[in-house]
Amino acid sequence: MTRRLITAFGALVSLGVTGCAASAAGQTSAVAPSPAPGVVRVAVVGDSITEADSLDFDDGDIGPGSWARRAEGGAVQVVGGWAHGGATTADMVAGVRALDADVLVLMAGSNDLDADVAVTRIADGLVTIATEAEVPRVLLSTVPPEDGYEQQTQDLNRRLRVLARDHGWELVDAMAGVRGADGGWLPGMSEDGVHPDEAGADVIGAALRTAILRTAGTTSALPAGAT
Template sequence: MVGAATAAAGRAARGIGAAFMGLACASMIVGCSAREPADGTGSPEASALAVLGTFAAVGDSITDADSPDFAAGDIGDASWTRYVVDDGFDFAGGWAEWGATTAMMADAVGRVDADVLVLLAGTNDVAFGIPFEDSAANLDRIVEVVGIEEVVVVSIPPMDTLPAGAEAYNERLHDLATDQGWRFVDASAGLGTADGRFGEGMSLDGLHPSAEGARVLGEAIATALREE
């Protein structure tokens, strides 16, 4: 819808400023439940939510996106978490905030009870030129604090202004996940082109996935979770 796209674009523009100015605030999410079906009928889709398991999410604006109130479980169309929930997984909680670096996430997260932790973090670290060694230490701290044994680390989406930076980060992220015994999922691969930038319709600003991009990202994550 035009209104939703306009709101998402406005939020994205604000998020770019936040990302490059280092502005962020904490927003804890604990025990958020999955969305009820629109018809309120208690359909089989709703009853199957817990069958596939629960997931926690930690991230930045890629995860929070256009959510009216992510902390309350009111998730927007441009958040990949919505499509994981739609696929049948139950959202158990986590933390996500616009402009957050991995250090900010590590300082803000708390313990969450879920089957798997999905961690999509690092876009702002690349933007700020934070050494990967620091990012790696922060990611390890996030996993330790959240306290979930099963960890899925997701590749960060393309960055049209820093395509080589995002690609290099993801390569090192893959190696880190292997070393730490985490599962690496290149779910962002479906968003990009051969030159490392967003594909047509996948982003509104070259940094954040559009609603369609979030759907592609979320469905790839959900597929990976199903295969565990």
């Protein structure tokens, strides 16, 4: 923003500078519009659990199948972030840049488990992602159940709890409402044993929305009829 000068002549000069600056800005990255008062801007880093059917999650074109669509509305605006199907934490480390948001949600590690990546390496990757994202408040979500990997997902989730505590993040067990006592999916929450279905996405999104509002210090609710 240009400085306002005291004299009228200075004001005219200021207008000219503003026009030049706008032209120059068009050659670089655009500045994100200011959020409405009271709105919490959320960035998410994740994999297919988050991306779902989004056309371009990174730039905020979020599909109806994503839990992130369920989490936003009212005081919560999901602005995008970095989420791609099949991504490991190493992929996220390579792809994530500084994100313009108030809250960062991290939900990652499932694909690492599929590739037999050690839990300690997953944890190190998450720390690097949070550092690169440069978002002031971090919510670390548990990972969802996965058929055949029940024990591994539970082991990782226990490590995530310690990781969040050690780094001053908030651990959110967003999967509590979709996970059974055996560590697998509750009936009706997943069609393929890996990804949440519509009902599962509703539960996960609602849990994370509550956590986002809590960490941001607001109790605003969704407008009536919103999902």
